[in-house]
Amino acid sequence: MTWLLNLYKTYEANVDRVGKIEKKYNGQEYTLLPISHTTQNAHIEVEVTEDGNFHSASLIDKNDSSTLIPCTEDSSSRAGSKIAPYPLHDKLSYVAGDFVAFGGKIKKEEPFAYYISQLQEWANSSSGNKKVRSIYQYLSKKQLIKDLVVANILCLDANGKLIEKWDKKYESLYDEKPPIFSVVAGDQSSAFIRFNVYSPNKILKKVWKDPEMFESFVNYYNELLGDEGICYVTGERLPSTDKHANKIRHAGDKAKLISANDTSGFTFRGRFAKSNEAVNISYEVSQKAHNALKWLINHQGKMIEERVFLVWQNNDLDIPNPLDEDPFSMNSTPVKNEAFTNKEFAREVAKALEGYKNNLSLDSHVNILILDAATTGRMAVLYYRNIDKELYLDRLKKWHSTCVWIHRYRKNEDNQYIESLGAPPPKEIALAAYGSKASDKIVKGLVERILPCIIDDRKIPLDIVRSAFQRASNPVSMEKWEWEKTLSVTCALINKQEGYDVALDTENMDRDYLFGRLLAIADVLERRALSSNETRATNAIRYMNAFSKHPERTWNTIQSSLQPYQAKLGAKAIYLSKLIDEVASQIDFNDFNNKPLSGKYLLGFYSQRYELYQKKDKNDAQEEVTN
Known part of the structure; x- marks a missing residue:
């Protein structure tokens, strides 16, 4: 009954809004x-x-x-x-x-x-x-x-x-x-x-x-109103009811959260003589709790195929939602040219949370609720947590400073893609794991599984990471924009497990990380040799899936295919060729084999490729200044 009690308290804390018309982003009106x-x-x-x-x-x-x-x-x-x-x-x-x-x-x-x-x-x-x-x-x-x-x-x-x-x-x-x-x-x-x-x-x-x-x-x-009884929610003696509200998610919603059916379904017979012996809720509490729930869903709820994801605080609605694209209103922290570590980003997140943490009261708890209906008439609470606000914010801080990577799928106010550092929202994780054409049913199921990873600091389920890893390792199966997005989201998931920095780590001697760096250098070298209007995938990208499974054998094929492009670039290929030799020499002789690569190779691939592109941008900018 905790969730009902907190909804009832929310109604009492916002009674001044009763009957006042508010509008959603689409112009639709609603009220408490x-x-x-x-x-x-x-x-x-x-x-x-x-x-x-x-x-x-x-x-x-x-x-x-x-x-x-x-x-x-x-x-x-x-x-x-x-x-x-x-x-x-x-x-x-x-x-x-x-x-x-x-x-x-x-x-x-x-x-x-x-x-x-x-x-x-x-x-x-x-x-x-x-x-x-x-x-x-x-x-x-x-x-x-x-x-x-x-x-x-x-x-x-x-x-x-x-x-x-x-x-x-x-x-x-x-x-x-x-x-x-x-x-x-x-x-x-x-x-x-x-x-x-x-x-x-x-x-x-x-x-x-x-x-x-x-x-x-x-x-x-x-x-x-009828006879009084002990309300199981408040403990007070009030007029009770056995008929509870529907239309919780929208005006056409017939599903109820609380109902009793003993004439055909035999819900309680055999254990209780009457339905109110199983649970007795006062009319006032039922009305206020359900009305508060309807209002909160309109005000700040997230809905995926009729499944409701709701986060709220009884006396303060201004609370970050873990499902938001940018829950701390940081407008997606832009990536700096210099190395940007997870610790620095964690400090940025902490600054964004200061305003929320300063507003702590005696009843500073956050409610997290997930609702869905299996049938047209019955709705269930799939997940509920009532957590201390400070602990909740600390969990958000940890998630957003550990499951972090550089992304380019976010847009600014001018509707242009920008590079930003942060954790991907759960919906983007679902699309990375199962593809952009994944049904809403699949997406809502994965979002429900990811939420406890954020709120309760649980490990991300391995099947989700594995699915995202396999898709990120197979770029030829999707369009370039989707693969780039999948790659950055997957790197964030793997980084959550491994705890690496986003910036390139030249001191990292891990076999998989080094193989990933090699693949990135080969990709950049061939891309620079191709003409600007040629958009075909490089050999490194084409062979990426095979490379993740048989790195030693596939690298021989990729390196052989690089020779024409090295010749075409001439002196411009010297730096990258030397870099290939340098990274390859760091791989232990016994580790240069066909053992399948782990997700760490994607971190090495992304960081090395990003570093090379950043370096080229700096060199181009210096040449323009010189000229």
Whole structure:
């Protein structure tokens, strides 16, 4: 219950944001829901006057369809043929008193009777306000469909009945396909209606954005709550509930985190007599915890194929997320021309973390939560950690200063690729291990496996490193940009295991590292001999996969193929030829064999190649200054 308790505390710490509209990066609106409220995508907006008459109606644009509506326990979990009306806004079959008269189909009883009775109780209660009474007064006249037809919102057939689905046979009645059929996915009767109150003398707040409306229903509904019980989350005696919220990830999400089914699934029978003996949660805690979760997912959650990755702090939302491209807002530390060691980068990360560490309170804990649904109705907590904030930041620092390498797949504000030093985000690790065409299902599974490596300082699973290593050793199987990206990410993973510096280590006598240096020198030498417009892969790159498996035998082939390019370069090849001899002489005689290379050869390859390119850039710059 720890995750529920912390979500409840998050709601209490951010109660000042309740009902305030916020926008996501794509412009979609969301808010921290009041208790006893949920969201629903509406299709038609109906405005009534203050004295309870019809004023106007309009179809709702998809980007403006998300609507904050009051709900009861039953309506928030209704399914199938169960009649459970929402208190105010609802489907046409619930809110239209003339639904049956216009050919609307109902299975058993007419939902409108239940809806209007419930709305009447709210309107006439001490908590009811003028807007609720205006809407009730209009709907009690039972002429909603009639008014919507006159307003050209709904369409009737030749018999004066609602058209279920658009068909060419109705073209004789209408010049073109009515807009309602482009807005509603099913037939017209499934349209969801939201109501607003219009005044000619003053501008009124929209009903679904009015704090007074929220408070009115909350106060009314609190008086109707059932028996009290011990809440397993807070330990207090409060009105309890066995019906919990859905629509956690988005408005169309039917999966629930907490549910009990004893009539067909036998979830608890045999151990408990009633579901609340297994777990009893108060209505208030359930509402606040679920509403906080929905809000956090919109505010800062990461989602990969419906799997939610969420990191938050109860009283401070400004916390770095390990899944972010740049969690410390360092804008990707640029690579300096001189050697840049892991220790120097660790100091840069520590500086970026100072602001977070200075803001420590008595309740400085970070929550990490992963959610996913196996079926449309059931959601599970796949991973949850509540960790001390300082420890969490230290773990992030360690990850980002040890799983580090030079990358060129990041872009600056001008959308140009830049060289930067840092740890690759988990999603890039997934793509390096399984390719850019890996499905979202594979990516989300790997991201889930990498997260404990960051948070709990576990070792990266060997199968992930091995898969990335094999792809990085086979550059001809992918485009150059993808291979370069895969190579740098793989080097970061191997560096996490080996603890090498990013800069070239000329003192490193490891066999695999030296073989990697040899391969890099051969690649650079041949590349310099080729014309600038020739983009074919060098022999070193073509034979890279074979080289990783049989280095001694493959090196003989690569070195023989270098002779024409050495001759073409002439004196310009002397330095690189000498460097090949120097590195090869450092390999022990007994180690110059066909034993397969480990991932360390990629570190030697990348660092040596980068060093040679940097040196050439410096020489070119000096020549320009001299000239």
